[in-house]
Structures are given as structure tokens and as C-alpha cells.
Amino acid sequence: MSSVIRATDWRVATVAAIAPETPRAATLTLDVPGWDGHRAGQHLDVRLTAEDGYRAQRSYSIASAPEDGRPMITVEELFDGEVSPWFVQVAREGDEFEVRGPFGGWFVWDAGDTEPIMLIAGGSGLVPLMSMLRHRRNAGSETPAKLLVSAREADDVLYARELERIGVEVVLTYTRRAPRDWTGYTRRVDRAMLQEVALFGGRTYICGPTTFVETVANHLVALGEAPAQIRTERFGGG
Amino acid sequence: MDHLDGNAAAGELSEVFALDVTTAVATCAGCGTTGPLAQAMVYEAGMGTVLRCPACDSVLLRYARGGGQLRVEMRGVTVLRWRSEPR
Numbered sequence: 232m233s234s235v236i237r238a239t240d241w242r243v244a245t246v247a248a249i250a251p252e253t254p255r256a257a258t259l260t261l262d263v264p265g266w267d268g269h270r271a272g273q274h275l276d277v278r279l280t281a282e283d284g285y286r287a288q289r290s291y292s293i294a295s296a297p298e299d300g301r302p303m304i305t306v307e308e309l310f311d312g313e314v315s316p317w318f319v320q321v322a323r324e325g326d327e328f329e330v331r332g333p334f335g336g337w338f339v340w341d342a343g344d345t346e347p348i349m350l351i352a353g354g355s356g357l358v359p360l361m362s363m364l365r366h367r368r369n370a371g372s373e374t375p376a377k378l379l380v381s382a383r384e385a386d387d388v389l390y391a392r393e394l395e396r397i398g399v400e401v402v403l404t405y406t407r408r409a410p411r412d413w414t415g416y417t418r419r420v421d422r423a424m425l426q427e428v429a430l431f432g433g434r435t436y437i438c439g440p441t442t443f444v445e446t447v448a449n450h451l452v453a454l455g456e457a458p459a460q461i462r463t464e465r466f467g468g469g
Numbered sequence: 470m471d472h473l474d475g476n477a478a479a480g481e482l483s484e485v486f487a488l489d490v491t492t493a494v495a496t497c498a499g500c501g502t503t504g505p506l507a508q509a510m511v512y513e514a515g516m517g518t519v520l521r522c523p524a525c526d527s528v529l530l531r532y533a534r535g536g537g538q539l540r541v542e543m544r545g546v547t548v549l550r551w552r553s554e555p556r
Contacts, residue, residue, distance in 0.1 A: 239483045276480035290477055334479035337491035337507035441471050463508065464476045 236265030241278060244330040246322055247301060252389050256307040256355065257319045258294060263330055269293050269302060271366035272339035272359045272436070272464075275332030277304075279314055289314045290466075292358040292438070293333060296365035302333070305389060307355040338436065338464045342370035349430040350378045351420070351447055353439020356466065357389050360438055364397045377430050381420050381443065383407040402428050422450040434460050441465040475506040478518060481532065485541055488551050496548040499527030503550075506530075 236242060248260040269275075274292045281287075295303035306318035340348060340363040350360040357380055367376060376399040382388045384407050394401050404416030404424065416424060425447070429435070435451060437444050444463045452458055475491055482490040491507035502524040509520040509529055517533025522545070529545040 274476065274479075290480060331480060331483075334483060334489070335476050335491045335507070336489040337505050338476055441473065463474065465472070465474045467471065467473050467477070467513075 236267075238267075238332055238334065241329045241331045243327050244277075246324050246326045249322060249324060252305055253307075253386055255319065255387070256305055256389060257322075258303050258305045259318060259322065260295075260301055260303045261330065262301060266300075266302065268297055268300075269333035270336070270339040270341060271297060271362040273333035273335045273362075274359065275302065275304070275330050275334065277314075278329040278331075279317065280329070287314050290334075292362070292464075292466075294358045294361050296362055296369050298366065298369040305355065305358045305361075307389075338438070338462050340366070340434075340436065342366055342372045342374070344434070345374055347375035347430045347433030348377075349433060349435040350376065351429075351435065351437045351439075352378070352380045353420075353437075353443030353447075354382060354387065355389060356437075356439030356443070356464070358438075359464065360436060361390055361393075363436070364399060368398050375430065375433070377428070378402070379404070379420065379424075379428050381406060381439070385410050420447055420450075422453065425450050426454055429454070429456075431456055432460075434462065436462050436464075438464045438466070441467070472510040472512050472521075474511055475509040475520060477511050477513075478506070478509075478520060478532075481518065484539065485532070492551065494550045495529055495546045496550075497522040497525060497527055497529060498545045498547045500525035503548075506549075 242264050245262040246259050247262045250258050252258050274290045276290050278288045291304040293302045294305040306315050308319040309315045352360050378399055378401045381404050406419050409417045437447050444465050448461050448463055479491050493506045494503055495506050496503045508523055510523055512519045520530040522529055527545050530543040532541045
């Protein structure tokens with residue numbers, strides 16, 4: 232019998248630190264026994280068990296870079312969510328819950344990859360893309376990269392201050408309300424915006440709610456991007 | 470119900486497959502399309518989870534837990550292919 236902890240095994244994670252990102256989102260740094268690192272873009276599964284034994288399971292993308300060691304997850308509180316409000320409003324340092332992972336070898340980016348990358352986020356779909364950008368910065372990579380973020384309003388933009396010095400061009404569009412002096416985009420991502428903003432011919436990563444991901448991917452294909460160069464990850468509620 | 474994609478099934482299927490399922494290239498038995506399981510459409514329901522072909526909507530793979538069993542049905546996949554290092 233092996234004592235090696237596998238990614239597949241559930242184990243107890245402890246919240247080592249918790250920091251608010253926006254009024255509705257928080258980043259949790261986790262201590263996970265036997266954590267053996269991750270690749271930028273991967274996610275982990277979490278499982279919460281209530282006192283009566285009821286269990287709820289979710290997947291969360293890892294926000295930290297591989298170089299950071301301990302995994303950090305950023306959770307956005309969803310209205311009527313069953314699990315996310317606990318992470319954002321209730322969880323404190325020292326709290327414990329179960330995790331397994333990391334998972335996913337497809338929606339990942341390694342600093343050794345040299346083709347240009349276009350990253351497109353809908354809301355908290357920014358989380359795995361932020362791991363890629365942090366990894367790119369830490370590795371001193373000069374791979375051309377660009378980020379397009381669609382957010383409802385300024386309060387919803389994760390990592391806003393860090394994005395200013397992440398070392399790539401960041402384009403924001405506000406879909407509900409823009410800051411008063413804003414001169415940039417104020418609409419949902421559409422074909423005309425992608426034509427102006429996207430890097431074509433490299434690799435594109437899109438993460439967000441299902442309709443966002445499919446709309447953006449379809450527009451990019453219509454604009455001539457090769458489907459095989461587009462990697463997508465959809466997230467659901469809870 | 471809104472679907473997710475094969476990335477969301479990686480944790481559950483890691484209990485079954487030793488290799489990462491998101492990078493597994495599946496050939497659909499319905500239409501012959503090949504692609505990574507990461508891009509399959511995933512529908513989660515109380516009964517279990519269904520992965521469907523993004524091209525033709527055929528069921529590729531179904532898994533469910535219940536009655537003390539984990540069941541995987543995959544008659545919708547003719548081939549699963551992983552990149553492999555030479556031995």
C-alpha cells in the first residue's frame with residue numbers, strides 16, 4: 232500500500248489566508264497536505280460537508296501561479312449560490328474543507344509555449360487566465376499576450392490593481408455600468424470588438440459562463456481563427 | 470439546463486482513468502468527429518453526468534454514482550487516444 236497522496240484523493244485543506252478581491256469575491260490561500268504543484272489554468276474540486284452530512288461539491292480554478300506554491304482560489308459569490316457564499320462571507324483562516332486536484336491538462340498554458348496568447352475572460356472567468364499571466368510574469372516570458380475582460384462594472388473586475396502591472400495589454404469592457412470618466416468599451420464582447428482587439432493566429436483561451444464562451448468562440452471562428460487554436464472552459468453556478 | 474464542458478468532469482473521471490481525461494482525444498461513434506474531451510458538452514443531473522459530442526450532440530459517455538456503484542457507459546466513444554511518451 233502506497234502512502235503517496237494522489238491528485239485524485241480527497242484531503243483536508245486549511246484556509247491559510249483570505250483576502251477580499253471585490254465586494255463579492257474573495258481569494259483563499261490553501262494549505263493542502265501533499266500538494267505537488269499545479270499548471271497555470273488548472274482547477275481543483277472542493278467538497279463541503281454540513282453537520283447533517285449533506286455534501287456539496289464544486290470546481291474552482293486556481294488563481295495563483297505555479298511558482299507561488301500553495302494554491303489560491305478566487306471565489307465569486309453567486310446570488311442564490313449554495314457553496315460560494317460560504318467561501319466569500321463565512322470562511323475564516325483555519326477553516327477546513329476537502330479538496331482534490333489539480334485537474335485538467337488541456338486548459339493550461341506553460342511558459343515554454345511561445346506562440347502568442349489571447350486571453351478572454353467573462354467575469355470570474357479571469358481566474359485561470361490570471362494564473363497564466365502570473366506564470367508568464369514570474370517566468371520572465373516574452374510570449375506576446377493580451378487580455379480582454381468583460382465585467383459588469385468596475386467593482387466586478389478581479390485583481391484590478393495587479394492587472395495594471397501584469398505586463399500585457401489589458402482591454403476592459405463594462406456591460407452594465409462604466410466609471411464616469413471611462414472612454415473604453417461599454418458593451419458585451421461582439422464580433423467588431425474582437426476584430427479590433429484579438430490577437431489572431433496564436434492560441435486563444437476563453438473562460439466564462441457558457442453563453443459568453445460560446446458567443447466569443449463562434450465570433451472568432453467567423454473571423455477566421457482556427458477552431459483547434461481556441462481553448463475554452465465554461466463554468467457554472469453555485 | 471445549461472451545459473458545461475469536459476473540464477468540469479475531470480475530477481470525477483480521475484477516479485476511473487489514470488490519465489487526464491481533458492486531453493483525451495475521443496472519436497464520436499455517432500459522427501466520427503474527433504476532439505479533446507475537454508470540449509465535450511457536459512450535462513450534470515441528479516442521476517449522473519452525460520458528456521455529449523459538440524458536433525452532433527450524441528452521447529459520448531455517461532457516468533453515475535448510486536447504490537454503492539460507480540457506473541461508466543461509453544458506447545458513444547469508439548476510440549480514446551492520449552499522447553504518450555515512447556517506452
